[in-house]
Amino acid sequence: MNQQGMKIDCPVCQRKKSMTAISRVEKIPYFGEIMESILICDSCGYRSTDIICLEQKEPARYIIEVKDKTLNARVVKSQSATIRIPELGLKVEPGPRSTGYISNIEGVVERFETAVRTAINLFEEEESREKASEILEMLQEVRKGERSITVILEDPFGQSFLGHPEAVKEELSEEEIKNLKTGFLMFEGDDVD
Numbered sequence: 001m002n003q004q005g006m007k008i009d010c011p012v013c014q015r016k017k018s019m020t021a022i023s024r025v026e027k028i029p030y031f032g033e034i035m036e037s038i039l040i041c042d043s044c045g046y047r048s049t050d051i052i053c054l055e056q057k058e059p060a061r062y063i064i065e066v067k068d069k070t071l072n073a074r075v076v077k078s079q080s081a082t083i084r085i086p087e088l089g090l091k092v093e094p095g096p097r098s099t100g101y102i103s104n105i106e107g108v109v110e111r112f113e114t115a116v117r118t119a120i121n122l123f124e125e126e127e128s129r130e131k132a133s134e135i136l137e138m139l140q141e142v143r144k145g146e147r148s149i150t151v152i153l154e155d156p157f158g159q160s161f162l163g164h165p166e167a168v169k170e171e172l173s174e175e176e177i178k179n180l181k182t183g184f185l186m187f188e189g190d191d192v193d
Contacts, residue, residue: 002026013044025054028076028102028161032057036102051100053078057158059172064105064162068145071106073164077153081160082180083108084152088135090116093181100159105151106143113139156180 003024010019022038032055039048053076064070077083078100084091090112103111113136120132141147153162156177162169172180 010041010043010046012041012046015041015043018043019046034076034100034102049099049101051076051078051102053100053157053159055159059156059177060154060158060160061170061172061176062153062160062162062167063170064151064164064167065148066105066109066142066151067148070164070166071104071109071143071145073105073162073167075101075103075105075108075153076159076161076163077101077103077108078155078157078159080157081153081155084154085112085149086152087149088112088138090135095181105164108151109139109142113143154180 003022005020005022007017008019008021009016019039019041022040023035025033025035027033032053035052035054037048037050037052039046041047064073066073079098080094081100082091082093092112092115116132116136116139120129120136123129123132138147138149142149151162153160154172154176156172
C-alpha cells in the first residue's frame with residue numbers, strides 16, 4: 001500500500017492547516033487498483049472519504065440474494081455505480097457528487113435505511129410516510145436475517161465489485177450501458193463552444 005498525507009486548510013471551518021488529507025493506493029484482490037482519499041479536520045470534525053478506481057474493466061452487473069449468510073459479502077462501489085433493491089423499489093443512481101466506498105451488504109442496507117429515514121422526514125403526505133416506514137421495517141428485517149432481498153450492483157465502467165461465492169456476475173448489453181447514469185456530466189452535439 002502506497003500512502004501519502006499532508007495538512008491543508010479546512011474548507012468547512014476555515015482553520016489553517018487543520019485538515020489532514022490522506023491518499024493511498026491499494027490493490028484489492030480480484031478487483032484491481034484503487035485510490036482512497038480521506039479528509040479529516042482536527043478542528044471541526046469534518047470527515048470525507050472517496051474511492052476512485054484506477055483501472056477500467058468491462059461493464060458489469062452483480063446480483064446477490066441477501067440473506068443472513070450473505071450480509072458480509074464485500075461491496076466495492078465506484079462513483080459510477082447504480083445499486084438497486086427491486087423488491088422494495090429502491091435505487092441509488094450516481095450523480096455529479098457521487099462517491100465510491102468499500103463496505104459489505106449489511107453496510108449497503110444501512111445506507112438505504114439512512115436514506116429512507118431522511119425521506120420520511122421530508123414527506124408531507126401521510127401515505128408516503130407510511131410506505132417509507134414499511135420499507136424501513138423491511139430493511140431492518142433484512143439486517144436481522146429475517147427477510148431476503150436481491151441487491152443489484154451495475155457499473156458501466158466495470159469498476160465496482162461484489163465479492164461472495166453466491167454473487168452472480170453478468171455482462172451488460174450496449175442498450176443497458178447506454179441507459180445507466182454515470183454521475184458524470186456529458187456534453188453532446190455542436191452546442192458546446
